[in-house]
Amino acid sequence: MSRKMRMGMVGGGRGAFIGGVHRMAAALDGQIELVCGAFSSNPTKSKLSGKDLHLPPERCYGSYEEMIKREKELPEGERMDFVSIVTPNHVHFGPAKMALENGFHVVCDKPLAFNMKEAKTLERLVKKTGLLFALTHNYTGYPMVKQAKMMIKKGKIGAVRKVVVEYPQGWLSTRVEATEQKQAAWRTDPKRSGIAGAMGDIGTHAENLAEYMTGLHIKKLCADINIMVPGRQLDDDGNVLLEFDNGAKGILFASQIAAGEENALRIRVYGEKAGLEWAQMEPNSLIVKWLDKPTEIMRTGVGKLYPEAQHATRIPAGHPEGYLEAFGNIYKNFSNALRATIAGKKPKALDLDFPTVEDGVRGMRFIEKVIESGKSKQKWIKF
Amino acid sequence: MSRKMRMGMVGGGRGAFIGGVHRMAAALDGQIELVCGAFSSNPTKSKLSGKDLHLPPERCYGSYEEMIKREKELPEGERMDFVSIVTPNHVHFGPAKMALENGFHVVCDKPLAFNMKEAKTLERLVKKTGLLFALTHNYTGYPMVKQAKMMIKKGKIGAVRKVVVEYPQGWLSTRVEATEQKQAAWRTDPKRSGIAGAMGDIGTHAENLAEYMTGLHIKKLCADINIMVPGRQLDDDGNVLLEFDNGAKGILFASQIAAGEENALRIRVYGEKAGLEWAQMEPNSLIVKWLDKPTEIMRTGVGKLYPEAQHATRIPAGHPEGYLEAFGNIYKNFSNALRATIAGKKPKALDLDFPTVEDGVRGMRFIEKVIESGKSKQKWIKF
Amino acid sequence: MSRKMRMGMVGGGRGAFIGGVHRMAAALDGQIELVCGAFSSNPTKSKLSGKDLHLPPERCYGSYEEMIKREKELPEGERMDFVSIVTPNHVHFGPAKMALENGFHVVCDKPLAFNMKEAKTLERLVKKTGLLFALTHNYTGYPMVKQAKMMIKKGKIGAVRKVVVEYPQGWLSTRVEATEQKQAAWRTDPKRSGIAGAMGDIGTHAENLAEYMTGLHIKKLCADINIMVPGRQLDDDGNVLLEFDNGAKGILFASQIAAGEENALRIRVYGEKAGLEWAQMEPNSLIVKWLDKPTEIMRTGVGKLYPEAQHATRIPAGHPEGYLEAFGNIYKNFSNALRATIAGKKPKALDLDFPTVEDGVRGMRFIEKVIESGKSKQKWIKF
């Protein structure tokens, strides 16, 4: 019988941010059911969080270990199908590894892990188990990002020559981590965030977006990594020169001290024949700048778009689809692919369009390399 | 025990548009569960539609009458709590009336009914039964619409002098109803749509938005109602002069032959001290134009906003919230109010912020009056 | 020998606004030389104003009568070729009539005159004398307005169905005319402005722009004319329904109490195949909205534009041309046509692209009719 895919969540208890996002994204299309969770390492808090979500208390676990163990013991028609990991960076590896080792598919927030060693271990495990693994680089879920990717792939703008990708935020312009701000606290703490701050938190999104959209890989980089707010231990700003594998050049910058910016991820790709521009804060427009003819505004749901873009669209043109819908596209594709997999079928190509553990490994390498370059006097570092 | 509110749906089977929107909007916050539906008047199609949604076949009914009757017979812990009506205009009244008469709360798509008589009957029934009734004038669900409403209410822009509200679309620029376009077919058919075309479909949204945001009521109007595409029976364009109860003047226009427009609902309100501007296609910005000082861009999630706006916001600034989130705010508030009501408590004021049957009656009057004015040689018609 | 055209100015002394605009617009292209002026009815002030402009005192006259008389007596190689009239509305007719009667060509600010009788007299005089007469409806001087006009003329958007033209300003939101504000004072004074306030000052610009761009004529109108600021004698706001001679419908609104608006003249024209949008405050873009394909942004200087648009462009794409350049296009075309006329040649068609006395007569009729309609209980008034 037709059924929803069953999700167990690690993290995302009361007071968390990204956990709620994952739940809304997963719920949106009516294809996924949250059935259990280890919402907090504090069992009482986990139960209370689960109650908010109308879960039965017996499926609100005190730890991910408990959750995975117990769920595995449940009958097949009841136990969760996959684990969604929404904890801070230092608690990605543990639950991901254990889930994979126990036969559960995984959705994991980015960056993939705390360091490269963990990342490579997860990559091997995914390959070995054949389980599905989605990494929530959610910005690639927007229809117009997919349209841009396809236009580049199909040669509409000619060979890519220059990429400018930027991710300015302003919320860490002052030392908010010294206040009660929970989101700031772990992101600026090397013990929970890893070797990078802004570069790990949002720089990896920029890197992933640039590689996803262009289909190119970064080959070399030269990074200027900064701590602008006194007393902070991890980077809150960075500017990076890029060289891609086809010879294209680029700039990537990410900043959390760009005062007054909200979440202004933006990318421009210039090819031989046209330039493309997409901005996350107005995500339903893709600006196509042609050589010597009028600029076009491609829009979600308007006219002939590539199937990849249409597949990521839910409602008619002019009804803005936002962040949660883009995030939901990862869950939608993942759950479709999962349903097929469980049914012993090969997932459709369109449904496999979600970021994978390999993207996660590239993201971890990006973090390592920008931090290394930031400390180096040498201009270019190989990626 | 904590539980989700249980929804039964009338309409919204395969090939429908707004049914899926209602389902996504209802699912978003994890507070509502779709438990049954009469998705089509064709029982086989209803069952197939229900299967897509992972519903058990026995709760996919062949008619709304069957659904309401059978659900009523189910035990309290199982049967639906409310009915969501997502059919064309001529099938609002029947299920709404029957639901109310059988003790089910109602969410209904707009306009409220096929004509004023039906509308008034529903209004009386809601009053009589004391049941909750939400009308999905979804555009008032956007946070920045609520912020604007509160600013006006608190006197920030002084007395309102002028309102310009417009709703241009272009999708009926050609006679698409002559093709297979199901959405166009019923909207342009007087037997299913009622006496108005564009004015009923989108003019009422403009009217509702203007009254909701300003807190004013239309007192008089002068309408020029047009059929621009030959062969069409209902208006596809209209321009209306308005006078409000405080003496403010206004313009409302709605058009479905505004070639190339997507869904460009936009409102400008000018007061003695400032002007406000909000556009549905960039819904997270509210532009505040002051006399002789810099224009401000208020943004969803940025800075100090009124509680009404904050209550309608799910994610941090810069993560665009769109159409489904605004639509979901009606369901969220409705389900919160419903949960309180079922628990015998008084709903919170913030949760009662959704359009009601009274808004529906005003919308029906608007339809009647603009059509009447459109045929009149007299300048002003009392609302 | 090649020479500049010689201009004499009426009005525009110290403290004036539009006089300086005319001088800059006339000077821009190096084809016109200011040689004399009656800058003020106060001879001393006129001389001082002339000194600021580096004119010899003997050509700074105390009245337009004196200027026209004396200049006529100067030798042909020295005397002015044309008069530029930049006074308030009630002082357009006198100098225009006298200039024409004495063989001088005329550039005149809008509206053409104080009332229709004056306007018709000037129209007859222009016809009779064969002299050149330009009316500075400057907004039609923008390249992208011309591009839009040509697109419509060439059928690119199909038959026009709907026109929305608006001109909101906010500067009269309070009673600034009660202060020293010289510009507000005469515009709100029936003795100097005529029967209309906002409708004469800016409504006529909107009317002229709509007719120029579409090539259509207004056939009927229905106006709601308002005084929103207590104590004011002339309209400061108005909303007008329009019907054009091809059956297209429209809305025109003009307001000087639209708080926070600068000078937001904007027009949208919807045809069968596409919609056009142009806004004076971002004048180098023309938005072309197609049915079901991407919207295009046509830009001054980019790609293949009509000769009319190119002729109105001075610098390469991306170097914004503004208000003075558009204003200057009237002077440029006028001076080119004048040079040809003086040389006994027929001016080029492209150089005759400036507003004429006939446009002025239509503007005066617009003023008369909107004010008449504003007082009427009848819905439609013939234009």
Added chain:
Amino acid sequence: MSRKMRMGMVGGGRGAFIGGVHRMAAALDGQIELVCGAFSSNPTKSKLSGKDLHLPPERCYGSYEEMIKREKELPEGERMDFVSIVTPNHVHFGPAKMALENGFHVVCDKPLAFNMKEAKTLERLVKKTGLLFALTHNYTGYPMVKQAKMMIKKGKIGAVRKVVVEYPQGWLSTRVEATEQKQAAWRTDPKRSGIAGAMGDIGTHAENLAEYMTGLHIKKLCADINIMVPGRQLDDDGNVLLEFDNGAKGILFASQIAAGEENALRIRVYGEKAGLEWAQMEPNSLIVKWLDKPTEIMRTGVGKLYPEAQHATRIPAGHPEGYLEAFGNIYKNFSNALRATIAGKKPKALDLDFPTVEDGVRGMRFIEKVIESGKSKQKWIKF
């Protein structure tokens, strides 16, 4: 007696681009009169060009040497006051040097010279002679650039932390210099342009804008300089990391292969308290992004602006002032300062707000250093 300042021009004959810009900019305010020119090194062409401009043939010279020599011999009341140099880069030094040595003030297009040696020579000459020297880094002439400069100077945004300045153009995306395109030809030719292409042509504008607006100086840079179009000899693209003298970091990029871009100079400056954003293609807006309160749009002519911004504004708010007006501000200030100087007075501070020979020397150093860095394997190069 009051008189206009008399300008002689070097370059700018038929077919040139920037010469016409200089003439329009100089003419705009009616304070400068073009009296002579050496418009071309071809005497016939120079005379024909002068005829288009209504100059007497005897003041249309065949070379700058001739012009300077002959003009010097004219009586004081007749001869030019200053020379305006609008030739390609390799012909800046000659006329500038000779003009200064013969007592003429100078306006010169940027970059200052062909190489650093020339630049330093001119700097010494200006200092020695005490003559006025303006370099037309015209983008600093916009009112909102001046407003931003003053806001930073007055501490409104706190200490500057990050600067992002970019200047993308697309017109050299193909090898247009191989066609008849005169503008492309000299700019891509090392013999006429110097050691840099895009970096000299537009990169210096970006550098000058960043230093002017922030009041900071570049201390170190790390440049990636590229030739993207095969067969080209000079850079057509470059990405530069910056460090300023207060420790702020930055990115500068300039490109002439950014397909589809017009002239998209844009700057963002992030301070401790706010971020500023200004874009040349919408020059009348300055976006001020505050920490946690609404973004403000400052506009030319609206509200209380600094005197420096007001001084650079000609017309009321909402009447867009563009490229020529900004360019004209250099000429306006220069001519005001010149008039005072000639009268033996000290120019007003507001009138001395134009780029000088020192700015030109910094621009030449920028060119040298980015090219040097582009070839280096070392990360940072001292400026």
